[in-house]
Structures are given as C-alpha cells and as structure tokens.
Amino acid sequence: MRKNVRCFGSLSKISSLVRRAALTHNDNHFNYEKTHNFKVHTFRGPHWCEYCANFMWGLIAQGVRCSDCGLNVHKQCSKHVPNDCQPDLKRIKKVYCCDLTTLVKAHNTQRPMVVDICIREIEARGLKSEGLYRVSGFTEHIEDVKMAFDRDGEKADISANIYPDINIITGALKLYFRDLPIPVITYDTYPKFIEAAKISNADERLEAVHDVLMLLPPAHYETLRYLMIHLKKVTMNEKDNFMNAENLGIVFGPTLMRSPEDSTLTTLHDMRYQKLIVQILIENEDVLF
Structure with missing residues (x-):
C-alpha cells in the first residue's frame, strides 16, 4: 500500500510538472528579446541620437553603435534603450x-x-x-x-x-x-x-x-x-x-x-x-x- 502511495505521488508530481512546463513555455518562450551590443564609436559628420533625437556633440567617441543592428545613440541613452535589437544579416559575419x-x-x-x-x-x-x-x-x-x-x-x-x-x-x-x-x-x-x-x-x-x-x-x-x-x-x-x-x-x-x-x-x-x-x-x- 505504501509503495502504491509513493507511486501515485510521483505520477502526480510529474503530471503537475508537465502542466506547469506547458503553461510556462507558452508564457515565456516565444519572446526572443535581445540586448543591443553597443560599442563606443566615432562618427564622421553630424549625427543625431536615435533614442532621444538630440545632436551628438564632440569630435571623437561621440556615442555608441550597436554592432549587431547599427543603432546609434548617446552613451547615456544606451542605458535606457529597450531590448529590441534586430540584428542585420549584413553585420553578422559568421555562423560559428x-x-x-x-x-x-x-x-x-x-x-x-x-x-x-x-x-x-x-x-x-x-x-x-x-x-x-x-x-x-x-x-x-x-x-x-x-x-x-x-x-x-x-x-x-x-x-x-x-x-x-x-x-x-x-x-x-x-x-x-x-x-x-x-x-x-x-x-x-x-x-x-x-x-x-x-x-x-x-x-x-x-x-x-x-x-x-x-x-x-x-x-x-x-x-x-x-x-x-x-x-x-x-x-x-x-x-x-x-x-x-x-x-x-x-x-x-x-x-x-x-x-x-x-x-x-x-x-x-x-x-x-x-x-x-x-x-x-x-x-x-x-x-x-
């Protein structure tokens, strides 16, 4: 009898696991967010921040550019940009x-x-x-x-x-x-x-x-x-x-x-x-x- 109770408990746990996994999968696993890969960049000619739309001042290292999608923003603005990077295939040089x-x-x-x-x-x-x-x-x-x-x-x-x-x-x-x-x-x-x-x-x-x-x-x-x-x-x-x-x-x-x-x-x-x-x-x- 005790063995049957343990067996039922295990099956119940696994059934619960299956249900939770299905629910969590549906909720969380189709939203492929990606953070931007920002690197300090020196822009040639006048440039405006694509987040705040203000001018980027200076002669060198005026802001940052995402090396995956090309987004250009102020360094301070980069902290507020949402995780909405859409990589450009032209910028992805390798598969491996x-x-x-x-x-x-x-x-x-x-x-x-x-x-x-x-x-x-x-x-x-x-x-x-x-x-x-x-x-x-x-x-x-x-x-x-x-x-x-x-x-x-x-x-x-x-x-x-x-x-x-x-x-x-x-x-x-x-x-x-x-x-x-x-x-x-x-x-x-x-x-x-x-x-x-x-x-x-x-x-x-x-x-x-x-x-x-x-x-x-x-x-x-x-x-x-x-x-x-x-x-x-x-x-x-x-x-x-x-x-x-x-x-x-x-x-x-x-x-x-x-x-x-x-x-x-x-x-x-x-x-x-x-x-x-x-x-x-x-x-x-x-x-x-």
Whole structure:
C-alpha cells in the first residue's frame, strides 16, 4: 500500500510538472528579446541620437553603435534603450562563434539554422551509425563544414555526396555548440543545474532541473529542446549505434555546459554532474520540454 502511495505521488508530481512546463513555455518562450551590443564609436559628420533625437556633440567617441543592428545613440541613452535589437544579416559575419540569440534573430528562425540542417542530415542517414557522436570525423573536414556554414549560411551543402562520413556532420554540430560565446546552458544557469544534479531524490531532482530550464533565454531553451528530442531518437536506435542516454551525456555534458570559472579543477569535479544533467534531459525530454 505504501509503495502504491509513493507511486501515485510521483505520477502526480510529474503530471503537475508537465502542466506547469506547458503553461510556462507558452508564457515565456516565444519572446526572443535581445540586448543591443553597443560599442563606443566615432562618427564622421553630424549625427543625431536615435533614442532621444538630440545632436551628438564632440569630435571623437561621440556615442555608441550597436554592432549587431547599427543603432546609434548617446552613451547615456544606451542605458535606457529597450531590448529590441534586430540584428542585420549584413553585420553578422559568421555562423560559428556568433551569439546564439543574435544568429536566431538575424535569420528570423526559432533555432540556429546550423542546428536544424545538421540534425536533419544526421536523422536522414546516420541514426544507426555505430558510435554516433562518440566517433570523431576528420578535423579538417569538420573545419570545411564550419567554413561552408560561415560562407554560405543555410545554403551550405553537407549532403552525403560531399561528406559521406556522418561523423563529420556530428563533429560539425558539436563544434558549433563548443564555439558558442555563451553556451546553450548559459553561464548564469550553470551553477543552478549543477546543484540540481546533486539532489539525491529523483523526483525532486527532476523538479529542480525543470525550474532551472525555465531560466534559460528563449533561443537557448528552444535549441536545447530540439536537440534533446533528437538525442532521444538516437537512444531509440541504441541496438545499432550503441549510444544510450548516459553515453550521450558523457559526450554532450561539456559540449553544452561550461563552468563560468576558468578552473581545471572545477571542470574535472563537475564532469559527472554535467553528464547526469544531459542524461536527465534526454531521458525525460517529453516531461521537461
């Protein structure tokens, strides 16, 4: 009888979690706000602030310009400008190493197009590939894919005709995540995820992971959600690819999460918790997302 009560309690918690996740997702995760990336700028000729409409005085460093959208304002005015940056594709020089939200807004997509394109290719021809994501492709070929995305954007050709080894595509996707200036699991949320991973009770740990997920910026949340759905498909082919959630956690833990502290000791200490977080996200993607 006691076992049945515990079981009912767990199901009730998970049902509650699903309902809350759906509500919170609808409320918070389609408003892709982005702060401006202001840098001090020297303007040639007369210039007016695009926030207060007053003249910018001086000969040098008269104001600041957003390097993503080109908005020109006084330095003091920049503190009051709303988070409404709309990046201009002409100003976004790269796909890799570009802030995730900036890339998403520049291309007007829910997720970085490189993630969508790579995952489509992997699911089309690689889900049964042994050691998928664990086996590495040739570094120079992965760099070729990176350059193709940087050069051609969504027109980059990563088909089997050009790259027959699927491990090159998985390597390019992992490299994209590693090259992000702010990881998919952001520096702000990293310590909260690590603390959640340390909770011994499985139900409470799941609740804690869900609560931290809701703190991710919308573009990061959506990218993580899409990736976890994909990785769940990878585990469904485990009998062919030999990649379960734990194995994928080992691969993607340090790929998606980086400690804000630049400390080798911290990194080594956190590795098992990084693995566990990704494992939990994969195994519970239908509940957490």
